[in-house]
Amino acid sequence: MKGINTLINKKSLYNLLKKREFHVSFVLLLLSVFLFSNFYYVPEQEIFSNSTAEHIINSGVKETGSLNLVTAILYDYRAFDSLGESTVIFAAVSAIVLILSFKTLPVSSKGLSFIVKRTFGILTPFVFLYAVYVITHGHLSPGGGFQGGVVLGTISIIFSIVYGSAYDYENYSPKAKTILETGGALLFVFLGGLGFIIGGYFLSNFNPTRSGLGTLISAGSIPYINIGIGFKVGAGLAIIFYTMIQKTYVEE
Amino acid sequence: MIILEYLLIFLMLISAFLAVIFQEELISIICLSVFSVSLTALYLVYKAPDVALAEAVIGAGLNTALFMTAISQVRSGKKHYISEEDK
Numbered sequence: 567m568k569g570i571n572t573l574i575n576k577k578s579l580y581n582l583l584k585k586r587e588f589h590v591s592f593v594l595l596l597l598s599v600f601l602f603s604n605f606y607y608v609p610e611q612e613i614f615s616n617s618t619a620e621h622i623i624n625s626g627v628k629e630t631g632s633l634n635l636v637t638a639i640l641y642d643y644r645a646f647d648s649l650g651e652s653t654v655i656f657a658a659v660s661a662i663v664l665i666l667s668f669k670t671l672p673v674s675s676k677g678l679s680f681i682v683k684r685t686f687g688i689l690t691p692f693v694f695l696y697a698v699y700v701i702t703h704g705h706l707s708p709g710g711g712f713q714g715g716v717v718l719g720t721i722s723i724i725f726s727i728v729y730g731s732a733y734d735y736e737n738y739s740p741k742a743k744t745i746l747e748t749g750g751a752l753l754f755v756f757l758g759g760l761g762f763i764i765g766g767y768f769l770s771n772f773n774p775t776r777s778g779l780g781t782l783i784s785a786g787s788i789p790y791i792n793i794g795i796g797f798k799v800g801a802g803l804a805i806i807f808y809t810m811i812q813k814t815y816v817e818e
Numbered sequence: 819m820i821i822l823e824y825l826l827i828f829l830m831l832i833s834a835f836l837a838v839i840f841q842e843e844l845i846s847i848i849c850l851s852v853f854s855v856s857l858t859a860l861y862l863v864y865k866a867p868d869v870a871l872a873e874a875v876i877g878a879g880l881n882t883a884l885f886m887t888a889i890s891q892v893r894s895g896k897k898h899y900i901s902e903e904d905k
Contacts (some may be wrong), residue, residue, distance in 0.1 A: 590838055636868040700871070708867035716875040723883050803880060810887045 630771055632705035632785040640710060641791045645769040648791075649758070651712075652751060652798055659747070659802045666809045677730040686728045693721055701796035705785040711792035715799030722804035731811055740808060743801045750798030757787050757794065823863055829856045847885045854878040 622635060622643065632638040640648055677683060700714035722743075725734040761770035771786040778784065830853055837849035854877030861870035 587839070634868070709871050710868065713868070713871045713875055716872075716880055720875070720879055720883075723880075727883075807883065807887065810884065810891065 627779070630785055630788065631779060632788050633780055634705055634707065634710075636708075637704050637710045637788060637792070638785075641704075641788045641795075642771050642786075645758070645791065648795065649754060649769070652754065652795060655799060655802050656747075656751060659805050662806050663809050666812065677733070678728050682728055686724055690721060690724055693717065693724070697721070697796075697800070701792055702782065702789060704792040705788045706780060706782075711795030712799055714792075715796040716803060718796060718800030719803030719807070722800075723807050726807065726811060731808070734808065738804070740805065743805050743808070746797050747801035747805065750794045750796070750801065753794035754791055754798070757791055761787060819863065823860065826856050826860045826863065830860070843889050844886075847882055847889070850885075851878050851882050854881070 622639060626635050626638050626643075627633060630638040630642045632642065697714045697717035697720075700709035700717060701711055704710035704714070722734060722738060725737070758769040761772050762768050764770070764772040771788065783789070833849045833853040833856065837846045837853065840846050840849070854873060857877065858870050858874040861867075861873060
């Protein structure tokens with residue numbers, strides 16, 4: 567009996583149970599067991615003869631005119647889901663601004679050193695060019711409105727960090743960002759309504775300018791929806807960052 | 819290619835584990851950034867460039883900036899309230 571008591575040694579066991587690493591590893595172990603038991607019974611990839619994926623792969627390019635099938639799914643076949651996603655971003659921006667904007671003192675940091683300022687002065691136009699490329703070529707190459715919009719929002723973050731937030735406030739005021747965000751969302755809904763009038767159902771691809779496959783102005787309304795989403799996401803993320811770097815306390 | 823895949827998965831596991839273990843928040847954020855970069859490379863190995871682009875931009879770029887600002891806000895606010903209590 568004495569040997570067992572010294573072997574278990576209640577106090578050391580209690581200390582082990584109190585440790586943070588033990589808790590973390592216990593939760594991770596439990597999670598991995600449950601995940602494994604769930605995914606172990608997932609059946610092997612079943613190929614149906616008339617599946618949606620096969621239909622999109624076979625005739626997606628013909629139906630939508632978009633070479634990038636992911637964009638074709640996001641902004642044509644499942645465009646209504648993308649509208650829901652942009653509504654989620656809008657709700658997040660509204661909530662963050664509502665909670666954090668009770669004191670609107672902008673942080674007047676002077677930015678980083680001269681070398682960093684010059685370097686980003688050369689680099690930032692190319693970042694903007696890349697963002698515009700990703701947005702406008704969303705139906706031809708990888709990317710799309712969402713990814714390019716986040717790159718657009720990064721430019722505002724670069725301005726706030728490198729040049730100080732006063733520079734960002736003077737050149738791109740929160741009011742202009744709000745107008746851009748609302749304009750992007752309204753463009754999306756307007757194109758959806760236009761598709762309802764022309765094509766017969768909400769967000770249908772109505773092909774206002776039908777030109778050759780693979781050109782910039784092809785794929786009907788997909789590029790315009792991409793532009794709307796890009797401005798909406800970029801301005802929304804810039805608003806979130808700008809609201810978060812505001813002072814939430816009074817400095818003496 | 820299989821070796822690269824397993825190497826990236828191993829790197830992701832290590833960086834996720836380090837992000838949980840460290841008490842200092844800044845190191846955890848950097849570890850999450852490393853996690854996102856290796857996940858981006860893994861998406862490229864799996865031939866999903868759209869998702870890779872989104873992951874690189876959001877996970878490695880935007881998340882790091884947002885987390886950094888959140889932590890700096892919390893820290894400076896905490897410092898301010900402690901100094902106010904001392905008075």
